[in-house]
Amino acid sequence: MKLTDVKVRNAKPKGKQYKVFDGDGLFLQVMPNGSKYWRCKYRFADKEKTLALGVYPEISLLGARSSHLEARKTLANGIDPGQQRKAQKQADTDKVNTFEVVAREWYNKFSPPWAPGYSRTVLSRLERDVFPWMGNRPIIEIDAQEVLRTLRRVEGRGAIESAHRIKTLCGQVFRYAVATGRANRDHTADLKGALTPNQVKHFAAITDPKKLEPLLKAIDGYVGGFVVKCALWLQPLTLLRPGELRHLEWAEVDLENAQINIPGEKMKMGEPHIVPLSVQAVAILKELEPLTGKSKYVFPNERSFARPMSENAVLAALRYMGFGKDIMTGHGFRATARTILDEVLQQRFDIIEHQLAHAVQDPNGRAYNRTAHLEARRTMMQLWADYLDGLKAGAEVIPLRKQA
Numbered sequence: 001m002k003l004t005d006v007k008v009r010n011a012k013p014k015g016k017q018y019k020v021f022d023g024d025g026l027f028l029q030v031m032p033n034g035s036k037y038w039r040c041k042y043r044f045a046d047k048e049k050t051l052a053l054g055v056y057p058e059i060s061l062l063g064a065r066s067s068h069l070e071a072r073k074t075l076a077n078g079i080d081p082g083q084q085r086k087a088q089k090q091a092d093t094d095k096v097n098t099f100e101v102v103a104r105e106w107y108n109k110f111s112p113p114w115a116p117g118y119s120r121t122v123l124s125r126l127e128r129d130v131f132p133w134m135g136n137r138p139i140i141e142i143d144a145q146e147v148l149r150t151l152r153r154v155e156g157r158g159a160i161e162s163a164h165r166i167k168t169l170c171g172q173v174f175r176y177a178v179a180t181g182r183a184n185r186d187h188t189a190d191l192k193g194a195l196t197p198n199q200v201k202h203f204a205a206i207t208d209p210k211k212l213e214p215l216l217k218a219i220d221g222y223v224g225g226f227v228v229k230c231a232l233w234l235q236p237l238t239l240l241r242p243g244e245l246r247h248l249e250w251a252e253v254d255l256e257n258a259q260i261n262i263p264g265e266k267m268k269m270g271e272p273h274i275v276p277l278s279v280q281a282v283a284i285l286k287e288l289e290p291l292t293g294k295s296k297y298v299f300p301n302e303r304s305f306a307r308p309m310s311e312n313a314v315l316a317a318l319r320y321m322g323f324g325k326d327i328m329t330g331h332g333f334r335a336t337a338r339t340i341l342d343e344v345l346q347q348r349f350d351i352i353e354h355q356l357a358h359a360v361q362d363p364n365g366r367a368y369n370r371t372a373h374l375e376a377r378r379t380m381m382q383l384w385a386d387y388l389d390g391l392k393a394g395a396e397v398i399p400l401r402k403q404a
Contacts, residue, residue, distance in 0.1 A: 003028065008061050011036065026068045028056065038064040040071060044080045051082050097182045099142060099173065100126075100135035106176040113270040125166050129154050139177050144190040151195060160196050167191060204325060205332030207339040209391060215328060216392040218321040227309065228317050230288045231299050235314060235333045237281040237385055239355055241268065242330035246308045248298045250289070258282050258378075273357045276378035278385035337384060345387060347380050355380065 025041040038053035071081040177183035260275040295305035314330040
């Protein structure tokens with residue numbers, strides 16, 4: 001007998017679930033907890049299947065019969081209504097999971113530990129160069145050719161390096177989509193060699209000890225501002241990046257323990273960094289403290305203690321002393337130390353990399369913590385400071401091993 005609204009409403013729960021049929025495979029499934037579900041049975045490819053049609057009372061008897069009729073029409077056309085529903089659901093999901101949606105989800109998940117400047121750069125590249133072209137496209141539908149067309153627009157304005165970096169970002173988003181079940185593969189892997197080769201520009205640096213000696217003597221005799229002179233000396237004695245040194249705060253300087261403690265949000269790699277200080281570095285900071293100690297910054301701007309020193313201050317001082325940007329830069333001191341510590345002073349390469357705040361992994365592939373090899377780095381930095389003093393004093397220069 002056909003169901004009525006009264007029969008459906010009065011169907012009471014029992015000790016176990018049971019079915020009340022309406023006809024042609026449509027039935028109401030009543031659960032022990034009182035829940036009621038509309039279902040219909042059908043056969044497709046000689047297999048009996050069940051299709052869910054909704055929950056009573058949200059779906060009325062009339063609504064269930066209408067859905068049942070649509071399913072029967074689909075079946076009459078040789079289409080499995082269950083598979084059709086899955087396909088439609090997947091299509092709806094794909095429409096929601098656009099490249100921009102997935103990219104922003106990836107960004108929000110992984111950006112918190114990044115340095116603020118790097119975080120802003122990543123989001124800016126996506127918003128300016130990717131989202132306008134394929135941001136609203138379902139990520140599962142995007143192929144390698146579409147990604148390449150997007151990258152070609154960046155490449156076309158001469159931004160070769162940016163095109164390569166954006167390709168890397170897109171690859172990270174695709175791999176995240178694969179991991180979360182919203183894409184099948186990383187299509188940027190198919191673009192190897194498709195972009196114009198990126199010509200990496202290295203910061204100019206003096207790596208020959210014989211050529212480094214005149215620079216050290218020039219710094220020692222620098223007659224410009226005292227704050228800039230201290231920065232010129234602390235750049236090679238700390239091996240911090242120029243931006244990290246300029247933004248160094250007195251609150252981060254621990255003279256008692258002879259070290260600098262920089263929080264992760266100020267570092268390029270987003271990880272806290274400890275810089276052990278040599279005796280020479282501590283002496284410079286103690287001499288500088290009476291002059292700038294009331295400022296937030298160790299190297300404040302000459303016009304305002306509320307702002308850090310200009311990013312061009314060290315570079316301008318080097319030029320004033322006769323060392324143009326094609327010979328030496330503030331960042332170049334890091335390359336100088338990296339080469340000489342390795343090839344002349346024969347220090348362990350991983351210790352050098354830790355001191356430079358580069359990403360270094362242990363044998364298990366995990367990043368070392370901030371205190372890794374701290375005592376070894378302290379010994380190395382004192383050796384390095386003594387070596388620089390020796391060069392400045394005219395000590396015998398040991399040639400680079402690779403040049404010997």
